[in-house]
Amino acid sequence: MSVKTYTVTGMTCGHCVSSVKEEVGEVAGVAGVDVDLATGRLDVTGDGVSDDAVRQAVEEAGYKIAAT
Template sequence: MSSVTYTVTGMTCGHCVSSVKGEVGQVAGVTGVDVDLATGQVTVSSDGPVDDALIRDAIDEAGYEVKA
């Protein structure tokens, strides 16, 4: 099992958290998504490698941005 943490900007409420979890959770290979609203940290767990671009696209689709 592996995990990668992203810093996401623009999240301000529980709905934001749900949106990010929903979009990222649909990416093939993702087994878990943990979002910390206070820090903006999104930790993505998977059983194997997941394409970083797919995660970033899912966060973008939810309406938020991964901080570089």
């Protein structure tokens, strides 16, 4: 298993965190999701997780992944 880290912008509350966790958790290959509201950090644990799929899931939740 590997861990990929992203920065999510636009989250302001616990509901935001829950929405991101729920959407990203449904991405194929994802085994775990950890979101830190204060830093916007999103850690995704899994195998063969697509960056594009994670980005799409975050956008589905209503947020953006910061450009790297």
